[in-house]
Amino acid sequence: MKVDFLAIGAHPDDVELGCGGTLAKLISEGKKVAIVDLTRGELGTRGTDETRAEEAKNASEILGISYRENLGMNDGFLNNSQEYQMQIVKMIRKYQPEILFANAILDRHPDHAKAAKLVSDACFLAGLKKIETELDGNSQEVWRPKQIFHYIQWKDITPDFVYDISAFMDKKIEACLAYKTQFYDPKSTEPVTPIATKDFLESLTYRAQDLGRLSGVEFAEGFTTEKLLAFKNFDGIVC
Known part of the structure; x- marks a missing residue:
């Protein structure tokens, strides 16, 4: 079940919002991608954990994800515990x-920053041979990934680098809108949340467009990195 890229999100839809265009582009190039959602998003104001699961399935089909699973951690109460670390270690090794x-x-949602640290620590632990794990x-x-890249969500974080998703912006939006209960729908009778507004939906495009403007492409997604990046060559750099 080895993949080239693994994307982890605290909630179903985090990955699509943060790096959906990047994943779509990588998959188009023949890369294998898996997604692991840490929680079911059961505390979300709109929808249910059942609808979120169905929406995640639909979004995965849109993007072409090879594997997706949910660890069922407690939404709103993520913590950097040994129990949660070991669950992620098993996913990394899987x-x-x-x-x-x-x-x-x-980020605005406390689970996001907690998940960032939790996943980072689990990546380190997954590379320690004296930590033994079993699956099935x-x-x-x-196994330890070569790099951890953190996508950008609600807050306006300055990226360490951006990835050109110009040909995949529409695919990103389509995958995000697979979460029908979560985002702007003028016909919905559910309560309005910060991410269920027309402005938020439009921000997905104009934020990617602004990163593209700054980097010389049409649309881009931004990332921060934990480790200094080294280039073997300058192929692929946009001038």
């Missing part, structure tokens, strides 16, 4: 990603 995408390091009765190999 999928053996080269690159891992995780939540924003600072089989011993797991030690």
